[in-house]
Amino acid sequence: MTPALLIFILLGIIAVASALAMLLSRNTVYSALFLILNFLAVAVIYILMGASFVALSQIAVYAGAIMVLVLFVIMLLGTQHLDPRETLKWQRPLAIVLTLALIIQGAYALITRYGFQYATLAASPEFVDPKNLGMVLFQKHSLPFEVTSVILLVAAIGAVVLTHKQKKDGGA
């Protein structure tokens, strides 16, 4: 057993445990914190693969920016404590069925592609060097990249429009 594999197993346990804790916690602030822990564990797995640029982007964007906003909204609205009763009765069985389907699908893809062997996956070279990543992103995949940026722009404009309307209704 190599040290890398040991670290990977440890990280895997942390990632899965924090994901479960996020779902099962009835306190939304704790849920958000467990999700951050999950992001951090996944980021360290990326570092293990040699893709440190992707790892740091993961932390900066997901753990650093998005989760700060989520936490901000939870604190601002004061909705820390969820009702312990189930509000949507059909949600749990449906979630179990869908999760099982996803796990079987993922396991099938992994086994048919790689068999039962495990190997330390190394990231492909374009993910290691930020320069190469930029080249790939802007030359090979420039259309999806630009489409994504337009979608984000639409979301930003939408947010601006929503707050603008609210102000007019409230002020008049």
Add this chain to the structure above:
Amino acid sequence: MTFAMFLEWFLKALILVLGLTVGFAYVTLFERRLLARMQVRIGPNRVGPAGLLQPVADAIKLIFKEELIPAKADKILFVLAPVLTVIPALIITGVIPLGPPIRLFGREIALQVANLNIGILYLLTVTAISIYGIALAGWSSNNKYSTMGALRATASMISYELALGLAYVGPVLLAGSMNINDIVTAQKPLWFVVMQPLGAIIYLIGANAEINRTPFDMPEAEHELTAGFLTEYSGMKFALFYMAEYIKMIAVSMIGASLFLGGYWGPGVSTYPWLGPIYLAIKVILLLFWFIWVRATWPRFRYDRMMAFGWKILFPLALLNVLVTALVIVLIGG
């Protein structure tokens, strides 16, 4: 990895952390003496020669203070929050080179804990997660003032982080690398502050907001929020928040010195490498002086004005700076 390598890394990390902690103790004294001078007072001068033992006295006092945890507080997060605030402050300077490599005990030793090829991104990432400590401190205290302080801290940090991140882009473009070593080496002929005056000013303002100091100390505005997120903290937990604030002040000074003021470069460094850390220390002390000077001179921003300033003035200016720098480099060829 050999044992010697492990020992080298361990010692470097230990020296950096201990150095920052001692630095924190003496920056508090530096600030108190300097503020006193600027306000025509004398300041603490009784403990030890010229007040030099004042930080020790403060530390002993804080250790023996009673620690209170509010009954309605979220105890786990209340205890965890000061720790989460200090750790990012301690680790952020790991990528800053303190000097050129030196030869010691027959080994080439880089005066830097980690030489990352994406050092700038590391700085951004650690700054981005440093907000959680303050946000959780405010929320877990279960106190209106604390929560208000935490919300203000979160909002202001998100706003000023954008301008700060864009201020980093100027030196990255000029050096053509995200490695801080390369950025410092590229400043050997000319400091980047000469080519990036706007970027340097935006960095100084953004950094000041990022470390929550006057005129951006809204989260702990004592006239409006008693002490903001610090209201319920006492004893060593309070001291940890203080430690984080001052260590962050040293850290942003080190980053600013490395990105805009030539880092460890100065006359004679090429022949005498040990001069590097001394030059860096001088630049850091000058920047610390600047931050203290600003605190003594400027009144606090009004909260909405601060947000408007960040989004409507600083952020567009930073974008413009990146655009112009990139254009010039493409036209002239960096």
